[in-house]
Amino acid sequence: MDSYLGKNSMSGSNLTSNKIIPIASSPPTAFKDIIGQSPPMKSIFRMVEKVAGSDTTIMLNGETGTGKGVIARAIHECSPRRSKPLIQINCGATPEGLLESEFFGYRRGAFTGAVADKPGKFEMANGGTIFLDEIGDMSADLQVKVLRVLEEGEFERVGGRETIKVDARIIAATHRDLEEEVQKGHFREDLFYRLYVIPIMLPALREHKSDIPFLVHHFLEEFARKNQKNVMKVAPEAMQLLMNYPWYGNVRELKNTIERIVVLKDGNTLGADDLPEKVRMDEAPAGRRRGASGGEEGISFQTAVSEFEKALILSALEKTNWVKNRAADLLQIKRTTLVEKIKRYQLEKPAGDI
Numbered sequence: 001m002d003s004y005l006g007k008n009s010m011s012g013s014n015l016t017s018n019k020i021i022p023i024a025s026s027p028p029t030a031f032k033d034i035i036g037q038s039p040p041m042k043s044i045f046r047m048v049e050k051v052a053g054s055d056t057t058i059m060l061n062g063e064t065g066t067g068k069g070v071i072a073r074a075i076h077e078c079s080p081r082r083s084k085p086l087i088q089i090n091c092g093a094t095p096e097g098l099l100e101s102e103f104f105g106y107r108r109g110a111f112t113g114a115v116a117d118k119p120g121k122f123e124m125a126n127g128g129t130i131f132l133d134e135i136g137d138m139s140a141d142l143q144v145k146v147l148r149v150l151e152e153g154e155f156e157r158v159g160g161r162e163t164i165k166v167d168a169r170i171i172a173a174t175h176r177d178l179e180e181e182v183q184k185g186h187f188r189e190d191l192f193y194r195l196y197v198i199p200i201m202l203p204a205l206r207e208h209k210s211d212i213p214f215l216v217h218h219f220l221e222e223f224a225r226k227n228q229k230n231v232m233k234v235a236p237e238a239m240q241l242l243m244n245y246p247w248y249g250n251v252r253e254l255k256n257t258i259e260r261i262v263v264l265k266d267g268n269t270l271g272a273d274d275l276p277e278k279v280r281m282d283e284a285p286a287g288r289r290r291g292a293s294g295g296e297e298g299i300s301f302q303t304a305v306s307e308f309e310k311a312l313i314l315s316a317l318e319k320t321n322w323v324k325n326r327a328a329d330l331l332q333i334k335r336t337t338l339v340e341k342i343k344r345y346q347l348e349k350p351a352g353d354i
Contacts, residue, residue, distance in 0.1 A: 034070055035211060035214045035215050035218050036211040036214065037210070037211060037214065037314055038208035038210045040207055040208045041203070044071065044200065044202065048075055051075060051200075052075050052078035053080065056197050056198050057150065057170045058170075058172070058199075058200060059172050059195045059197070059199045060171065060199075060200050061175075061199055061200065062173075062175065062201060062204070063202075063248075065249045065250030065251055065253055066202040066251065067251055068202060069088065069131070069133065071200070071202065072088075072131040072133075072171045073131075076128070076169075079169070081128050084127035084128030084129075085125055085128040085129075086129045086131060087122075087124050087130045087131070088133060089121045089130070089132060090133045091133065091134045091136075092133070092137035093134070100145070100158055101118075101158045102120060102121055103121055104123075104156065104157050105118050105123055107157050107159040107160040108159075111158070122168055123166060125168040126168055129168060129169045129170075130168045130170055130171070131171045131172075131173070132173070133172075133173045134173065135172040135174050136174040136181055137176075140188070143188045143191050147194060150195075151194070153166055154166065172195050178195075179192070204250055205251055205254065206247055206248075209243050210310065210311075212239075212242055212254070213234075213239060213243075213308055213311035214314075215254055216239070219255050219262075220234075220270070223258060223263070227262055227263060232262070232265075232268055232269060233270065234269075235270065236308065237272045238270050238271050241280060242254075242275070245278075245279045257276060260276075261274050261275075309341070310345045312331065313342065313345065313347065314347060317342075
């Protein structure tokens with residue numbers, strides 16, 4: 001972005017004001033496509049770094065919309081298998097009768113319509129990674145066959161007798177509590193322990209609200225580019241509302257909200273009135289009112305401003321490769337003021353892309 005801040009938007013050490021401030025153009029991120037600087041997200045980055053180089057089975061846990069697919073891709077792309085395919089299958093979205101043939105493929109004549117041999121997802125993922133999304137929705141019969149692949153690395157196509165060997169790293173994901181599903185008899189205990197070698201819990205967006213300014217701008221920039229529009233500025237009161245809202249749909253809900261605004265709105269400023277009524281009124285879905293679900297309490301205006309300020313500083317540092325003199329000039333504040341704020345917010349230079 002050519003102009004980071006308007007000349008009259010700051011004075012002295014006051015980095016924030018009542019004026020509309022554009023967020024910087026490149027939110028810092030440890031990995032491509034993963035936006036976040038909060039402690040929970042930094043913990044995820046460190047975990048990805050540790051597990052990527054192994055072939056160990058990974059189980060991603062988290063609410064719908066927390067980015068399990070993005071993390072699975074990051075693990076694959078940071079691994080020695082990155083030159084091979086990453087194959088994904090959603091066990092909850094695929095009809096039950098088709099799952100086995102989708103997983104393992106089939107031989108010609110195995111059933112009506114099987115006019116030719118077809119490889120399955122495991123075969124296609126050979127040498128690479130297979131991502132089994134919503135594995136908690138898998139039937140008991142299919143669980144047995146997946147367990148065999150995990151234990152022996154082999155299977156047969158539907159309608160076939162030839163045993164096929166496969167070398168694929170498995171990453172599974174679910175929004176369900178699989179331990180509870182095991183106790184209910186809905187999920188095999190032996191498969192559960194095979195999958196839960198390294199579990200990674202992805203935080204809900206309401207548990208890392210300080211990342212919301214980064215995400216908001218990232219999505220504003222993405223959809224402005226797709227719709228050939230200018231990137232909107234965000235009014236402070238709008239950012240406060242965005243940070244207050246509990247986002248039970250998590251990052252996916254926030255992304256959809258920003259996309260809708262960019263597509264429908266004329267103008268260059270995202271104000272409070274542009275937000276959906278449920279966000280302006282802070283209305284959670286029925287049965288999920290704040291407090292009832294143990295969710296995080298609302299964030300104060302001062303906290304919202306502080307997080308906005310932190311986002312601006314981080315982005316300026318990222319834009320200038322953490323050269324403090326240049327970052328201070330970009331922010332139109334003194335270097336000593338910038339250093340004080342870096343210390344106050346305990347900001348650290350990201351480890352960088354893997």
